[in-house]
Amino acid sequence: MxxxxxxRNDVPNRIKRLFFALNIPPPSKKAVESIYGRIxxxxxxxxxxxxEVIDMVNPLVQATIQIWEQCSxxxxxxxxxxxxxxxxxxxxxxxxxxxRVAQAHQYKVIMNCSNLKEVKDPKLFxxxxxxxxxxxxxxxxxxxxxDKKTFEDILDRATKDTFKDSYxxxxxxxxxxxxxxxxxxxxxxxxxxxxxxxxxxxxxxxxNNEYIKKMANEKLEIYNEKNPAKKMSLxxxxxALAHLLRLCRTINAPAGSAMLVGVGGSGKTSLTxxxxxxxxxxxxxxxxxxxxxxxxxxxxxxVLYEKAGPQGGxxxxxxxxxxxxxxxxxxxxxxxxxxxxxPGLLGKEDKDLIPVQCKTIYMKEVGxxxxxxxxxxxxxxxxxxxxxxxxxxLAFSPVNVKFRERxxxxxxxxxxxxxxxxxxxxxxxLISVSQKFLGDADIDTPDSTKE
Numbered sequence: 275m276x277x278x279x280x281x282r283n284d285v286p287n288r289i290k291r292l293f294f295a296l297n298i299p300p301p302s303k304k305a306v307e308s309i310y311g312r313i314x315x316x317x318x319x320x321x322x323x324x325x326e327v328i329d330m331v332n333p334l335v336q337a338t339i340q341i342w343e344q345c346s347x348x349x350x351x352x353x354x355x356x357x358x359x360x361x362x363x364x365x366x367x368x369x370x371x372x373x374r375v376a377q378a379h380q381y382k383v384i385m386n387c388s389n390l391k392e393v394k395d396p397k398l399f400x401x402x403x404x405x406x407x408x409x410x411x412x413x414x415x416x417x418x419x420x421d422k423k424t425f426e427d428i429l430d431r432a433t434k435d436t437f438k439d440s441y442x443x444x445x446x447x448x449x450x451x452x453x454x455x456x457x458x459x460x461x462x463x464x465x466x467x468x469x470x471x472x473x474x475x476x477x478x479x480x481x482n483n484e485y486i487k488k489m490a491n492e493k494l495e496i497y498n499e500k501n502p503a504k505k506m507s508l509x510x511x512x513x514a515l516a517h518l519l520r521l522c523r524t525i526n527a528p529a530g531s532a533m534l535v536g537v538g539g540s541g542k543t544s545l546t547x548x549x550x551x552x553x554x555x556x557x558x559x560x561x562x563x564x565x566x567x568x569x570x571x572x573x574x575x576x577v578l579y580e581k582a583g584p585q586g587g588x589x590x591x592x593x594x595x596x597x598x599x600x601x602x603x604x605x606x607x608x609x610x611x612x613x614x615x616x617p618g619l620l621g622k623e624d625k626d627l628i629p630v631q632c633k634t635i636y637m638k639e640v641g642x643x644x645x646x647x648x649x650x651x652x653x654x655x656x657x658x659x660x661x662x663x664x665x666x667x668l669a670f671s672p673v674n675v676k677f678r679e680r681x682x683x684x685x686x687x688x689x690x691x692x693x694x695x696x697x698x699x700x701x702x703x704l705i706s707v708s709q710k711f712l713g714d715a716d717i718d719t720p721d722s723t724k725e
Contacts, residue, residue, distance in 0.1 A: 300362060303339060310335045310369055317376040323385065327396050334404055337436040338368055344428045345412055349421055356681055357415060357688055364411050367692065371407035372400075374477040374527065375454075381476050389481045390452065401437055402452045402479070405429060409451075414520055415693035417672075453480040455519050456526055457552050458489055472554070475526060487515055490548075497551040506544050511706040513699060514541055521549040521667070524692045525590055531611060531666040533688065535677075536696025542669040543594065550590035555665065556581060559592045568602050572619050575606070579619075582663035583656045584631040594669040604684050611666060611690035614657040625653065632656045666691065 278284035301309070314331045342365055351358040375383050382388075387399040408429055416422050433448050458480065459473040480486040490510050498505045510518065517534075524530040534542040543559075550557040558578060560566065581587045598604055606616045620628070629652035636647060636655050668691060670677055681688050717724050 306339055306362065306365065307332075307335050310338070310365060313369060314372070314376075317373050322379050322382075324396065327384065327400060330397055330400055333436050333440065334372075334400070337404070337432045338365060338408065340432045340435070341408060341412070341425075341428050344432075345425060348424060348428065349416070353678070355417060355421075356678055357693060359689075360412070361689070363689060367411040368404070368407045370527065371410060371454075371477075371523070372403055374456075375403055378476050378478070381478070383476065383478045388478045389458075390479050391481070397441060398443060398447055399479070401433065401443075401448060402450060403454065405433060406452055406454050410520060410523060411692075415695055417695050417697075419697070453483070453486060453516075453519060454478065455480055455486055455489075455522065457493065457522065458486070475553075477523075483512065483515075486519070487512075490515055490518055490552075493552045494548060497548055500551070504547070506547065507710075508541070508544055508548065509703075509707045509710045511699075511703040513703050514545065517541070517694060517696065518545050518549060518552075520692075520694050521545055522552055524694075525549060525555065525665040525667065526553045528662040531668075531691045533668045533670065533691040533693045534696065535670050535672050535693060537671055537673060540696040540699075542696065543592065546590065546592050546667050546669065550592075553588065553590070555588040555590040557590050557592070559594075560597045562597055562599070566599060568600065568606070571603055571606065572616070575610075575616065575619060576624075578664055579660055582660045583628065584635070586635065586659060586663065588663050588665065590665050590667060592667045592669065595671050595674055601680075601683065604680060604687060607666060607668070608684040608686045610664075612686040614661040628656050629653055632659075 275285075276282060311331055314334065315328070318328050318331065320328060342360055345364075346360045349355075349358050349360070384399055384403075385396050387393045387396060390399065390402075393399050393402070409425075412425050412429075413422050416425060430449055434445070437443060437448060438445070454477060456475040456477040457473075458478065459476055461469045461473045462471040464470050487510055494506065494508055494510065508514070521532055521534070524532040534540075534546070536542055547557060558574070560571070560574065575591075578589050578591060582589050593603070593607065606619075609616045626649075629649040632652045632655055633646065636652055637643070640647075668687065670680075672695075712724070
């Protein structure tokens, strides 16, 4: 629980005396610097990266802490912005995104400045990557353009303070915005058009907006061919593309879960279906009936655990406002996001059987021979696989009266997910949708009136 401030009351001492109370304060600035400095140093080893790139580690960590502290001071929580809490999780998300690029070392994404013709310096590429990850972590959860502008100013100031004098880059170079995606590499296809080998997911910079939009439209065509009964006639305009890239970035990362917040008709469900298809995840959504209850949910989740754990497949589980028949559903999801386990989901038989199913995979992955690992180790291995492979996407509406209540009751549902707040579609989005559906329609009016 949080400290008793900002209208939160303390727990009476008569209750507290019955418990063993632990207070865990956030780590000091120095501790945070050493934690993430160490992680980045491991990710950028001298064998693969130049000394110039490795020297960027400390400035990047300090700049991230600077924007984190300023966001916490300037973007304060209010009744409508109750989720404006910036914890050490945010720092982990920024560096987690950068880790995905650093780990794709066989493609030399950073050293080659992949796909960005105008960028020749790996240091500048790394700054662009850092800015992108900071925006995805902080900007996406903000609920209006004023707050987004406040963050952009904080980010621009931190970028200039840290990198302009030390590295001598111009403002026009430093403050550019790059997009990153992991589905741009083509599949290996034979002469008959059959897929020989699926393309690897490499998280890298997009050459330009038109290129990535073309790729997204191709992926939409593939989805429609595979799912003729659930065809989607989506118009992927700039805003929808941005949300699609954010969602793919989140659910294609290990243990990545997302919360999409927007009014009905924002495209949350359609974009989730397309993202799951792009990331090659099994898509699952509850089929609601009158008799559907907690037991039915547990039966469905058990199947998903089987797929994500012993089978090691990726699963995208979408739950919308309409499917939360009772708050017990969210209680289960809250537990799943917090620990990977749901109380009462798996019985004793399952707990005996699962370690046996996971043993072969564990031995193969760890490279262990000889003695069998204890069941407790195999159980934890199973839970970790489920956490990595089962991606939760919650599509909620901010106008729902229960939205704020749920944030108080189920904190992990909000903290454990990357929040993407859908703002109203801009005018160019509405125009591009109408052009697609009415552009070829024969209307008995002059062209100017039709326009």
